[in-house]
Amino acid sequence: MDFVVSQILTGLSLSSxxxxxxxxxxxxxxxxxxxxxAHGEFVMLGAYGAWxxxxxxxxxxxxxxxVIFLAIALLGWLLEATVIRHLYDRPLDTxxxxxxxxxxxxxxxxxxxxGELRYxxxxxxxxxxxxxxxxxDSAYRLFVLGVAxxxxxxxxxxxxxxxFGLKLRAITQNRAIASSFGIxxxxxxxxxxxxxxxxxxxxxxxxxxLKSVSPEMGTTYVVDAFMVVVLGGVQSLMGTLxxxxxxxxxxxxxxxxxxxxxxxxxxxxxxxxxxRFRPQGLFAPRVRA
Amino acid sequence: xxxxxxxxxLIYGAVCLCILLVPVVVDDAFLLNKYARYLVxxxxxxxxxxxxxxxxxxxxxxxxxxxIGSYCMAMFLKLKTVPVHTGSEGLPDFMVWNNVTELPWxxxxxxxxxxSLLAGILLPALFAALLGxxxxxxxxxxxxxxxxxxxVMVVANLIIIDQQSYTGGFNxxxxxxxxSFLGIDFDAYSASTYYLVAASLTVTLFLALAVSRxxxxxxxxxxxxxxxxxxxxxxxxxxxxxxxxxxxxxxxxxxxxxxxxVMEFASPTFLGVPLSLSIVIWxxxxxxxxxxxxxxxxxxxxxxxxxxxxxEAFLETWTLIMGGLFVLIVLLMPKGxxxxxxxxxxxxxxxxxxxSARHTEPDHRPETHxxxxxxx
Numbered sequence: 318m319d320f321v322v323s324q325i326l327t328g329l330s331l332s333s334x335x336x337x338x339x340x341x342x343x344x345x346x347x348x349x350x351x352x353x354x355a356h357g358e359f360v361m362l363g364a365y366g367a368w369x370x371x372x373x374x375x376x377x378x379x380x381x382x383x384v385i386f387l388a389i390a391l392l393g394w395l396l397e398a399t400v401i402r403h404l405y406d407r408p409l410d411t412x413x414x415x416x417x418x419x420x421x422x423x424x425x426x427x428x429x430x431x432g433e434l435r436y437x438x439x440x441x442x443x444x445x446x447x448x449x450x451x452x453x454d455s456a457y458r459l460f461v462l463g464v465a466x467x468x469x470x471x472x473x474x475x476x477x478x479x480x481f482g483l484k485l486r487a488i489t490q491n492r493a494i495a496s497s498f499g500i501x502x503x504x505x506x507x508x509x510x511x512x513x514x515x516x517x518x519x520x521x522x523x524x525x526x527l528k529s530v531s532p533e534m535g536t537t538y539v540v541d542a543f544m545v546v547v548l549g550g551v552q553s554l555m556g557t558l559x560x561x562x563x564x565x566x567x568x569x570x571x572x573x574x575x576x577x578x579x580x581x582x583x584x585x586x587x588x589x590x591x592x593r594f595r596p597q598g599l600f601a602p603r604v605r606a
Numbered sequence: 607x608x609x610x611x612x613x614x615x616l617i618y619g620a621v622c623l624c625i626l627l628v629p630v631v632v633d634d635a636f637l638l639n640k641y642a643r644y645l646v647x648x649x650x651x652x653x654x655x656x657x658x659x660x661x662x663x664x665x666x667x668x669x670x671x672x673x674i675g676s677y678c679m680a681m682f683l684k685l686k687t688v689p690v691h692t693g694s695e696g697l698p699d700f701m702v703w704n705n706v707t708e709l710p711w712x713x714x715x716x717x718x719x720x721x722s723l724l725a726g727i728l729l730p731a732l733f734a735a736l737l738g739x740x741x742x743x744x745x746x747x748x749x750x751x752x753x754x755x756x757x758v759m760v761v762a763n764l765i766i767i768d769q770q771s772y773t774g775g776f777n778x779x780x781x782x783x784x785x786s787f788l789g790i791d792f793d794a795y796s797a798s799t800y801y802l803v804a805a806s807l808t809v810t811l812f813l814a815l816a817v818s819r820x821x822x823x824x825x826x827x828x829x830x831x832x833x834x835x836x837x838x839x840x841x842x843x844x845x846x847x848x849x850x851x852x853x854x855x856x857x858x859x860x861x862x863x864x865x866x867x868v869m870e871f872a873s874p875t876f877l878g879v880p881l882s883l884s885i886v887i888w889x890x891x892x893x894x895x896x897x898x899x900x901x902x903x904x905x906x907x908x909x910x911x912x913x914x915x916x917x918e919a920f921l922e923t924w925t926l927i928m929g930g931l932f933v934l935i936v937l938l939m940p941k942g943x944x945x946x947x948x949x950x951x952x953x954x955x956x957x958x959x960x961x962s963a964r965h966t967e968p969d970h971r972p973e974t975h976x977x978x979x980x981x982x
Contacts, residue, residue, distance in 0.1 A: 350749075352749045352752075352753060400933060400937065403937055404936070404937070407940070408748055408749050409662075409664050409748060409749060409752065410936050410940060411749075412664065412666070412749055412752055412753075413664075413886065413890065413932065413936045414933050414936045414937065416666075416883060416886070416932075417887075417929045417930070417932035417933040417936065418929070418933060419929075420883060420925060420928070420929035420932075421925075421926055421929035421930060421933070423925075424923075424925040424926045424929065425926065428922060428923070428926070536760065536879055537760065540753075540756065540757045540760045543753045543756075543757065544757060547750065547753075547754075576768070578764045578765060578767075578768035579765075579768070581761055581764060582761045582764070582765055585757055585758065585761045589737070589740050589741070589754065589758075590740065592740070592741075592744050592746055592750075592754075593739075593740040593741075593743055593744040594744065596744040596745055596746055
C-alpha cells in the first residue's frame, strides 16, 4: 500500500511539472497555431530569474514568482511584436524563428550567467515532508502540484467564462470570420503569447528548487511539453491536463522498473504509435477536418 | 525547359568539378581534413533540402540518421583496431572498462565490411521509413511532424549516452582504426579521404537532382504545395513522403559514415540538437528549394564559422550571431541566398535567355490565402 501511494505521488509530482511546462505551450499552440520552440528557454529564464533574485536580493522562490511571471510575459510580448507576428501565415517558419530565438536566449544566458549548474534553495516553510496515507512526500512537491492545478483552473476559467476567452475561442475556430466580427485577433494573439510565456517563466521558477539550473535545461522541457500536447490533443485544455497526468504516472512507473532514459524512450515510442492511429490526440473531444 | 535543365546540369557539374580539384591547389593535409568536414556538412544539407525544400517535411532531427551512420562506421572501425587498443578477447576497450564479457549481439555483424558499409546507409533509411510510416501514415504533417523528429533525436541521444557499455556513452567511440577499402587507405589527413568525400558528395548531389527532376520529385513538390489535392488525385501521399524521408536519411547516414572517417571518432553530440539546428540554418541560408544552394550554404556557413572560431572572442558569440542571422533569414528571405539570386536573375531585363526566364515558376506561397476552412 505504501508503495502504491508513494508511486502515485511520484507520478503526480512528475505530472505537475509536465502540466506547468505544457500549459503555456498548449495555450499558445491552441490559439495561435505557433509551436514555440523557445518555450523551453522561457522556462530556463524563469529558473534563472529565481536564482538571480535569490542570490542577489535574498528573495525566496515564492516571493519572486510574480515578478518573474511579469518579466517573462513582457519578453514574450516583445518577441511576438517583433518576430512572431510576421509569421502567422507560415506555420513551419514559426518553428524556425522561435528555435533561433531560443538559441540566442540560451547563448545570452551562457555568456552572462555562465554555463555551470546553479541551485535554488527551497522556500524555508515548505522544505519539510508530509505524511499521506502512510507514504511521505516533500511538502514543496505537493505545493507545486497545487499551484499547477490552480494555474490550470485559472487558465480554464479565463478561456471559458470571460469575454476575452470567448474572443479567443472564436479566433481559434475561425480567425477570418472572428476578425470580420470586429475581434482584434492580432491583439488577442499577442496577449496569449505573453500569457503563455509568463506561465513558462513561472514553471521554471517553481521547478528550480527541484532541479539544477543550466542554460541547456530548456531543450528537454520543450520536448516533454510537446509530447503532452500531442497526446492530449490540440485545442483541448482538458486534454493537456489528462495527458500530463497519464504521462507523469507512466514515466514514474516505467522509471521505477528501469531508469529515466528508458522510461522517456518508451513513452515516446508509445506516443508515436498512438498518433499513427489517433492523430487527433487521445483526449480530443472531436475533430474538425 | 530542356535549356534550363542543361544549364542546371552545367552549373552543378562545374561546382562539383571545382570541389574535386581542390587537392590540386591545396597541399596542406590539415586544411584538406577541414574542407572534407565542410563537404560532409554539404551532404547533410542536400539531405535536408530534399525532404524540407522539395517535400515540405521539416526534419528537425536530421542529425539522428547522421549519427546512426557515423556509429555504424565507428563500430566497424573499432573492431578493426589492432589488439593494443582493444581489451581482452578483442573486445573494444570501453566495454572492458564496463565489465562486458563478450561482444554484444548488435556489434557482431559489424565485423563484416560489406554489412557495415551497407548498414551505414540502410539502417538510417529503414529507421526513417519506419518512423515515416507512423508519422505520415497518421497524416501528421507540418509542425507536428517536425517536433516529432526533434523528440526522436533527443531520446536517441539520451539512449546512446545511457547505454554506456554498448555505445561508449558520453565519450562516444574513439581510437578507431584507419578505414581502408579496395586496397586504398583513407587516412583522415590525406587527399584520398578528401577525394572519397568529394566523390560521394558529387554522386549524392546528382542523385538528389535526378530524384527532384523525376516524376516522383514533381509529385513531392505538389505534395509540399497542396497535399490535399494530390491525395484527391489518387496518389498515396504517405508513401511518397516516406520514400523521400528515407532517401534523405540514407544520404545523412552516408554523410555520417564519412564524418567518422574524417573525424576519427563518433560521439553522441553527432545526434545533438546543436548540429540539427545548424543543418536547418545552413539550408535556410543557402535556400531550401535549391539542392546546390543548400549545399553551398552549408559549406559557406561552416567555412565562415571555421575561420572565425580561430579567435576566442568570436567562438563565444558565434552561436548568438548564428541565431540572429537565422531569425532574420526566416523573416526576410524565406528562400535563402539561392532564392535571392534567382529573383535577381529574373529581374534582369531580357538578359541572355529572357524568354525562358519569364516562364520560370511563380512564387509558391500556399499558406497566404485567407484561412476559411479553419484547419491548421
